Amino acid sequence: MAARASALVRSALPPLTVFLTVAALWHGATAILNIPAFVLPGPADVAREAFANGARLVSATGLTAIAALSGFCASLVIGCLIGFAFSQWPLVRSSCYPYAIFLQTVPIVAIAPLIIIWFGTGLQSVILVAFIVSLFPMITNATAGLTTLDRDLLALFRLYHASRWQTLTKLRLPAAVPFVIAGAKTSSGLSVIGAIVGEFFAGYGAERYGLGYLITLTSGQLKTAYLFSAVLCSTALGLVMFGAISAIGNAVLNRWFRHQTHG
Amino acid sequence: MTTRRPAPSSLRSLGDGLTGSPALVAEGVGLTYAGGIEALRNVDLTVADGQFVSIVGPSGCGKSTFLKAVAGLIPITHGTLTLRGDSDRRADVAFVFQSPTLLTWRTVLGNVELPNELRGGGRSTARSHARELLALVGLADFADRFPSELSGGMQMRVSLARALMTDPRIMLLDEPFGALDDLTRQRLNEDLHRIWLRDRWTGLFVTHNVSEAVYLSDRVVVMSSRPGQIVADVPIELSIPRTPDHRSDPGFAAYVREIGARLREEV
Secondary structure (H helix, E strand, O other), X not given: OHHHHHHHHHHHHHHHHHXXXXXXXXXXXXXXXXXXXXXXXXXXXXHHHHXXXXXXXXXXXXXXXHHHHHHHHHHHHHHHHHHHHHHHOHHHHXXXXXXXXXXXXXXXXXXXXXXXXXXXXXXXXXXXXXXXXXXXXXXXXHHHHHHOXXXXXXXXXXXXXXXXXXXXXXXXXXXXXXXXXXXXXXXXXXXXXXXXXXXXXXXXXXXXXXXHHHHHHHHHOOOHHHHHHHHHHHXXXXXXXXXXXXHHHHHHHHHHOOOOOOO | OOOOOOHHHHHXXXXXXXXXXXXXXXXXXXXXXXXXOEEEEEEEEEEOOOXXXXXXXXXXXXXXXXXXXXXXXXXXXXXXXXXXXXXXXXXXXXXXXXXXOOOOOOOHHHHHHHHHHHOOOOHHHHHHHHHHHHHHOXXXXXXXXXXXXXXXXXXHHHHHHHHHOOOOOEEEEXXXXXXXXXXXXXXXXXXXXXXXXXXXXEXXXXXXXXXXXXXXXXEEEEEOOOOEOEEEEEEOOOOOOOOHHHHHOHHHHHHHHHHHHHHHHXX
């Protein structure tokens, strides 16, 4: 237990030191150079604003989290289904893949307003933006997972006259899981970005808004310290999402997919 | 040492009186890939039921390709291949690959049961059969472990047990111990030999390790570099069962030297 605690201290100490150093330099710079708070607030200003608006920040972070998580879950499910279709029917893949790349290359900031026009302001549009942004890595990873297979394992299944269904359920689907996990890690971070971009354009109405809306609002009013605290909340949300998905994914990988040793 | 022995005399080299139709007859087998690369040319090989034959040859000579063709995993382009007088070549055949090829998400027991599941066999008898086979390969206590918890040698034992699951009459082994250290390889050779003596399936064993081939086999066949052809067929007339003592037997050393010399001509 003591060893564990000291290991935790050892791993937490260097980044903590960096954090404190940067905060100190930042504070010193704003104080000495006399930078106005609306241009660059010091860490103390940010902390003060964060505490003063704590309730608002928490509710905004919660709403953004709901949107991001919903978008992420949708892309997880739909991405896997599309990947499955791509892997099973090459014609579907070759005819639809270029349009899947569209998801990756389209500037989401450009089409978010369109989505608001079509689907209205509100949670549904924000979820849709988060979904579009996080879908592509799921599709590519699920497709790769379902089509990349150990040739000898496939030969083994052929040798025992395994049906297509057996090969799918006993080999292809389980073998794709590590790929899906890798895709989910990427998607989880992207879904937070997507939700915030969506919120730039759509509030949830009646004094309910997420971090993205809060960011545009506070930047418009030059409440820069408040803006900083909202940005920090966005970053923290992204980290928590990524961390949670990674932790779940790594637990699954460690249990079932550790690489075979050959020695 | 005899080169190009005709099939009937090689049948007699078995020494324990097994008769009946041969387990494997390859006649004029050739395999040319679509790209024009000729992997095998005019391979003739007859293996009697219950015989253990090793194929040695330089790397890339097509010996693994031949084994996969026998298993029906790669179609041949010339000649005929018959297993136990049957044209459906995949019947009764088990294959052990170079790597353990285990499903990492299944337990050891689950991996051994796989062939039975794929063939739609009964579950309860399969479980006890799988446990017997794990005991046979010395892994009775590891049934509920995952492959990643096992060493390379142990994973190969699981792979062997899995191959035995369907009570095959023909075992095709494609350099199964190539990745293992010498000591582990020798132990596995001894266990494989013991299992073969127990079951007397027909064994076709590909390796580039001559000593291993001599230890396990009734006959060692030497294949030339690509396109693979059989250039020597050496009956190993050492007493059976083989024991670790055989490795220090002068006769054993003479076989290893002869086959090694023949092999070096091909490299």
